[in-house]
Amino acid sequence: xxxxxxxxxxxxxxxxxxxxxxxxxxxxxxxxxxxxxxxxxxxxxxxxxxxxxxxxxxxxxxxxxxxxxxxxxxxxxxxxxxxxxxxxxxxxxxxxxxxxxxxxxxxxxxxx
Amino acid sequence: xxxxxxxxxxxxxxxxxxxxxxxxxxxxxxxxxxxxxxxxxxxxxxxxxxxxxxxxxxxxxxxxxxxxxxxxxxxxxxxxxxxxxxxxxxxxxxxxxxxxxxxxxxxxxxxxxxx
Numbered sequence: 001x002x003x004x005x006x007x008x009x010x011x012x013x014x015x016x017x018x019x020x021x022x023x024x025x026x027x028x029x030x031x032x033x034x035x036x037x038x039x040x041x042x043x044x045x046x047x048x049x050x051x052x053x054x055x056x057x058x059x060x061x062x063x064x065x066x067x068x069x070x071x072x073x074x075x076x077x078x079x080x081x082x083x084x085x086x087x088x089x090x091x092x093x094x095x096x097x098x099x100x101x102x103x104x105x106x107x108x109x110x111x112x
Numbered sequence: 113x114x115x116x117x118x119x120x121x122x123x124x125x126x127x128x129x130x131x132x133x134x135x136x137x138x139x140x141x142x143x144x145x146x147x148x149x150x151x152x153x154x155x156x157x158x159x160x161x162x163x164x165x166x167x168x169x170x171x172x173x174x175x176x177x178x179x180x181x182x183x184x185x186x187x188x189x190x191x192x193x194x195x196x197x198x199x200x201x202x203x204x205x206x207x208x209x210x211x212x213x214x215x216x217x218x219x220x221x222x223x224x225x226x227x
Contacts, residue, residue: 006154034215036216041220042220043116043218043219043221044155044203044216046215046216089154089155091155099160099168099170099171100145100157100216101157102147102154102156102157104154105154105155
């Protein structure tokens with residue numbers, strides 16, 4: 001019940017395309033859903049986050065869509081660029097918890 | 113820079129040896145976390161510190177793993193009698209908040225290879 005399931009494991013998109021990464025969870029107590037971006041040899045860095053009181057959040061070319069009833073959330077990258085090539089992790093936690101649960105990660109490649 | 117610093121960046125050891133991994137969090141951050149990143153396994157929570165105390169050690173995979181934090185700052189993750197399955201990247205993160213509803217700032221990790 002503490003798991004966050006992420007798909008796909010890897011994704012290849014042409015420049016300008018819109019990659020979509022999906023995550024699903026079981027624990028209805030989760031109330032914070034961040035996405036982290038990791039470049040090779042670096043630690044993950046917070047990209048964007050959402051709370052379940054909204055269905056969508058946009059920051060630049062990055063959008064989180066959240067479906068509370070389906071217990072799913074996804075990351076969309078508009079006008080993708082080769083510099084967006086990285087591993088993306090979704091995560092979830094509960095208010096006051098000291099345990100951020102991560103998905104398995106998606107290795108995204110944007111071809112020029 | 114003022115980011116999270118981890119050392120060593122790479123460590124190769126023989127099976128059965130002990131290793132220590134060090135984390136220097138961002139100054140002033142009270143919360144510190146250790147995660148393990150294995151190929152295809154995502155980020156696995158190991159332990160969390162608030163100040164010098166560790167309210168949640170539930171992610172430590174066995175009693176060969178231990179961690180401490182001194183002075184509310186530097187943390188050391190120790191793995192005793194290393195096994196090949198311990199090979200992974202060990203990531204440290206810090207946060208000025210005491211819950212996971214704030215941003216975690218990760219270091220670049222310590223890559224451990226057990227031969």
